[in-house]
Amino acid sequence: MTRSDLFAHLAARLGDRFQTAAAVRDQHARDESHLPPAMPEAVVWPLDTAEVSAIVAACAAARCPVVPWGAGTSLEGHALAVQGGITLDMTRMDRVLAVRAEDMDCSVQPGVTREALNAELRATGLFFPVDPGANATLGGMASTRASGTTAVRYGTMRDNVLGLEVVMADGRIIRTGARARKSSTGYDLTRLMIGAEGTLGIITELTLRLQGQPEAVSAAVCDFPDIGAAVDAVIETIQAGLPMARIEFVDEASIAAFNAYAQAGMPLRPHLFLEFHGSPAGVAEQAETVGAIMAGHGAGAFQWATATEDRARLWKMRHNAYFAAKALRPGCQVLTTDVCVPISRLAQAVQETRADIDASPLQGPMLGHVGDGNFHCALLFDPTSPAERDEALRLSHRMAERALALGGTVSGEHGVGVGKRKYMAAEHGEGWQVMGSIKAALDPLNILNPGKIVP
Numbered sequence: 001m002t003r004s005d006l007f008a009h010l011a012a013r014l015g016d017r018f019q020t021a022a023a024v025r026d027q028h029a030r031d032e033s034h035l036p037p038a039m040p041e042a043v044v045w046p047l048d049t050a051e052v053s054a055i056v057a058a059c060a061a062a063r064c065p066v067v068p069w070g071a072g073t074s075l076e077g078h079a080l081a082v083q084g085g086i087t088l089d090m091t092r093m094d095r096v097l098a099v100r101a102e103d104m105d106c107s108v109q110p111g112v113t114r115e116a117l118n119a120e121l122r123a124t125g126l127f128f129p130v131d132p133g134a135n136a137t138l139g140g141m142a143s144t145r146a147s148g149t150t151a152v153r154y155g156t157m158r159d160n161v162l163g164l165e166v167v168m169a170d171g172r173i174i175r176t177g178a179r180a181r182k183s184s185t186g187y188d189l190t191r192l193m194i195g196a197e198g199t200l201g202i203i204t205e206l207t208l209r210l211q212g213q214p215e216a217v218s219a220a221v222c223d224f225p226d227i228g229a230a231v232d233a234v235i236e237t238i239q240a241g242l243p244m245a246r247i248e249f250v251d252e253a254s255i256a257a258f259n260a261y262a263q264a265g266m267p268l269r270p271h272l273f274l275e276f277h278g279s280p281a282g283v284a285e286q287a288e289t290v291g292a293i294m295a296g297h298g299a300g301a302f303q304w305a306t307a308t309e310d311r312a313r314l315w316k317m318r319h320n321a322y323f324a325a326k327a328l329r330p331g332c333q334v335l336t337t338d339v340c341v342p343i344s345r346l347a348q349a350v351q352e353t354r355a356d357i358d359a360s361p362l363q364g365p366m367l368g369h370v371g372d373g374n375f376h377c378a379l380l381f382d383p384t385s386p387a388e389r390d391e392a393l394r395l396s397h398r399m400a401e402r403a404l405a406l407g408g409t410v411s412g413e414h415g416v417g418v419g420k421r422k423y424m425a426a427e428h429g430e431g432w433q434v435m436g437s438i439k440a441a442l443d444p445l446n447i448l449n450p451g452k453i454v455p
Contacts (some may be wrong), residue, residue, distance in 0.1 A: 007042060010086075017045040017092075028087040031074045032134075032322075034335040035418055040067065040081035043121035045092045049165060049173060049204040052088070056202060057171030059447055067449050068198040070140030071113065075336050076417030078144060078197050082451040088202065090139055095122045097205065104210045105162060105179055110139020110203050114371060117208075125162065126210040129154035132413065135317040139203045144415035145195030148320070149246045152238070153277065154211060154372030156413070158194050165205035166193055169443035179207060192438075198414055198449040200442050214277035217245075218287060219311045220302040222294055223269040227251060227354055230270040231347040233297040234370045237290055238343055243292070246275040247371040251354065254365040255324065261324035262317050267300070273318050275311070277313070311435055318367075325365045325378035333383040335392040339403035340374040341414025349406055350375060354399055362391055374412035416453045424453065 001009070011018045019025075020042045029039040046052045067083025072079065079088055094111035101124045108117060110224045115135045117128050132148035134143060140146075142164070147156035150281040154160070163177025166189075177183070177190035193201055234247055250258075250271045258264040274290065276283045291302055305311045316325075326334055341349045350366070357364035357377065368375025379395055381388035400410040400423050408424040424432045436455040439446075 001058070001062040002174055003041075003062055003064060006064055009058055010042070010044060013054070014044055014046075014051075017047075019043045025087075028069055028072070028081070028089065031072050031077060031079060032336075032354055033075050033077050033417070033419060034333050034389075035077040035080065038077075038080040038082045040087040042085050043069075043087045045089045047092055048068065052093075052167045052174050052202055052204050053066065053171045055086070055088065056167050056169065056447075060170055063445055063447060065447050065450050067201070068110075068139070068143070068202050070111065070137035071135065073134040073136050074140065074144065074417060075338070075414045076411070076419035077416035078415055078449075078452060079140075080418060082418060085447070085450075090137065093139075093204065094299050099124060099126075100179075101126060102178065104212070105207055106210060107207045108138055108203060109205060110137060110142075112138050114138060121210065125213050127213055128160070128208055129211050130157055130160055133322075136207070138206055142194050142206055143161040143197050144201055145413070145416075147369070147372075147374075147413040149315070149369055150246055151369060151374075151413075152247055153243060153245045157454065158191060160209045161190060161194055161206055162209055163207040164190055164193055164203055166201035166203055167323070169445065169448050173204075174201075177207065195415065197417065197452050199439055199453050200448065202448070214245075214283075216280040216283040217277055217306075217311065217312055218283050219246075219273070219275040219305040221271050221273050221305075221314065222265070222302050223267045223271045224294075224300070225269065225298045227270050227351055228347055229297045230272055231298075231350050231370060233272065233294050234297065235343055235346060236293050236297070238371055240289070240293065242286055242290060243278070244274065244286070245277040246273065246315075246369075248273040249366075249368050249370040249375065250318070250321070251366040253363065254321055254367050256326040257328050257365050258317055261320065261327050264317060269300075272299075273314065276314075312452075321365070322378060325380065327365075328363060328365070329380045331382070332380040333389075335379040335381065335396055336414070337379065337396050337399050338374070338414040339378045339399050339408060339413050340372065341403050341406045341408030343373045343403070344371055345406040346370060346373050346375075346407070349402055349408070350424055352402060353377065353399055356395055360395055361390060362388065362395065369412075370377055372412070374409065378441065416446070418452065421453060425455075 029037040093109040379392040
């Protein structure tokens with residue numbers, strides 16, 4: 001089948017859910033990353049697994065690349081059609097298929113967003129805990145092995161996906177995993193697909209683990225005299241085994257951005273944002289213990305947010321950190337970094353990174369989910385200045401090398417995509433070639449999101 005035959009076939013089958021208009025293709029040519037746009041040749045919107053299977057099988061016959069697309073919020077070019085082909089926009093596959101409250105799990109299509117799922121769950125007393133900040137689709141979150149602010153307590157997508165339905169490169173449909181809470185049968189294909197970024201199969205259904213809404217929730221912020229004190233307080237809190245729901249670090253530059261963007265009026269010092277979940281007595285005990293640890297590292301007084309609207313305002317400010325940073329320099333582009341190190345090496349990694357940025361002409365607010373050793377910088381550069389772009393890339397490269405030297409990873413949660421692919425050999429050694437062998441076995445024609453992750 002030729003490419004033109006393929007497009008004629010898909011247009012006849014899908015009608016206006018097959019588009020080649022330049023404006024539509026351009027909407028799917030860029031994400032939130034600093035990477036250059038890559039326009040697909042066509043965009044299709046499937047409605048169910050059978051359609052995905054038929055589309056992929058037809059693309060295999062024509063040897064046409066297929067690139068899955070969710071909310072377009074990725075930060076490393078995961079869904080850019082760098083080798084052309086078709087973008088498979090999954091956003092119309094957005095149904096919550098089943099909620100099984102008694103088993104604390106649910107099944108959803110991949111285009112359901114995390115906010116939409118939690119709105120659906122509100123009356124059940126359950127919630128889905130993984131919170132990357134952006135209102136990403138759950139299929140995209142699984143494909144990038146996303147995590148976020150709550151990972152320190154509830155884990156990442158790897159820990160919260162029980163099973164998947166996946167369309168393979170030849171159009172076959174498989175189911176992985178089970179709703180049982182454990183199994184010792186066969187290869188773990190669920191976790192093979194989680195984080196594969198659509199290079200091994202297209203996720204068309206997810207079975208997710210749910211959590212009970214905590215009886216009591218309390219949030220707070222506190223400031224510190226310097227970065228080292230804040231990070232040391234985090235390390236001691238984690239090593240003490242305290243079940244924090246969230247513990248987020250925000251440096252002085254980020255606070256300045258918050259103050260300018262949201263009129264926050266916060267002291268220009270490094271801060272921690274914290275949240276406690278549990279029973280009223282448990283939350284009070286956790287807060288008291290954490291408060292003593294923070295005070296021991298020179299923290300200022302806790303500013304508490306117990307009302308739902310106050311907590312929402314607090315975390316909205318944290319989740320808008322990207323936009324607040326970008327507003328510091330109108331017209332700038334943002335290179336968002338994402339490294340993760342062992343908790344014992346976190347202070348060194350953060351302080352050395354801050355020193356690098358301070359010695360640079362670029363601005364780079366820093367924040368992170370430091371409860372699990374993961375932190376980010378928003379490196380602001382003029383997109384028309386090659387020198388500034390090179391400087392941002394140099395700083396990002398220094399962070400990646402430092403993370404690997406400290407026993408960490410170049411991506412704690414954003415994934416590989418195009419942007420981090422160059423570090424895969426250094427991080428995984430011969431394991432990267434093994435990943436390539438798995439890709440070749442499952443996708444011998446290399447049509448599923450080619451140019452990402454593997455050699």
